[in-house]
Amino acid sequence: MSPQGPRIVLVGPMGVGKTTVGELLAERLGCTFRDTDADIVAGEGREIADIFLEDGEPRFRELERAAVREALAGHEGVLALGGGAVLDDGTRELLAEHTVVYLSMDVDEAVKRTGLNAARPLLMINPRKQWRELMEARRPLYQEVARVVVATDGRAPEEVAEAVLEALELKQA
Ligand SMILES: Nc1ncnc2c1ncn2[C@@H]1O[C@H](COP(=O)(O)OP(=O)(O)OP(=O)(O)O)[C@@H](O)[C@H]1O
Ligand SMILES: O=C(O)C1=C[C@@H](O)[C@@H](O)[C@H](O)C1
Numbered sequence: 600m601s602p603q604g605p606r607i608v609l610v611g612p613m614g615v616g617k618t619t620v621g622e623l624l625a626e627r628l629g630c631t632f633r634d635t636d637a638d639i640v641a642g643e644g645r646e647i648a649d650i651f652l653e654d655g656e657p658r659f660r661e662l663e664r665a666a667v668r669e670a671l672a673g674h675e676g677v678l679a680l681g682g683g684a685v686l687d688d689g690t691r692e693l694l695a696e697h698t699v700v701y702l703s704m705d706v707d708e709a710v711k712r713t714g715l716n717a718a719r720p721l722l723m724i725n726p727r728k729q730w731r732e733l734m735e736a737r738r739p740l741y742q743e744v745a746r747v748v749v750a751t752d753g754r755a756p757e758e759v760a761e762a763v764l765e766a767l768e769l770k771q772a
């Protein structure tokens with residue numbers, strides 16, 4: 600158990616429902632929701648896509664590691680991390696001892712959820728292949744940091760939130 604820091608940390612691929620489910624969980628637990636992607640945008644005064652373009656992914660991962668460190672130390676509600684945060688060794692180390700939940704989905708669900716989204720240019724070209732490769736590379740990293748895995752396929756956000764509370768035995772009668 601982590602006596603301080605977030606009650607729940609959500610990890611998982613983009614579009615899996617970290618924000619939607621995180622806000623529901625915060626409501627259920629009577630605490631606040633925070634998202635490290637939003638912290639980075641606020642801190643930098645730039646959109647994430649611009650940080651990637653202007654400074655490159657390695658710099659973004661450094662900023663993300665700092666944002667995760669700060670949020671783990673200073674936020675006591677529900678915390679969502681960026682979809683690629685687990686790629687960084689240092690960020691994964693920071694997550695040890697925290698209550699991390701991996702929200703998972705299969706490739707079909709990922710393609711359905713994100714669709715042809717212009718905000719995700721990487722996924723415009725052969726989205727199924729991109730998703731398969733991304734999931735194969737990241738699944739072991741999500742599993743490494745997570746205390747529990749909650750599948751989101753075919754479940755409404757409320758059902759996913761319920762399953763998270765059940766898995767963590769945080770459900771109130
Ligand atoms: N369980 C669910 N079933 C169906 N649709 C969902 C579910 N959870 C979230 N969605 C929808 O999928 C989209 C992405 O959800 P959300 O923004 O919560 O994901 P995210 O993990 O926070 O994504 P990002 O990594 O981009 O921040 C939204 O349109 C949301 O309404
Ligand atoms: O999957 C990823 O690598 C990313 C996911 C987003 O949450 C952002 O953190 C950023 O767009 C990178």
Ligand SMILES: [Mg+2]
Pocket residue numbers: 617618619634679
């Ligand atoms: Mg989100």
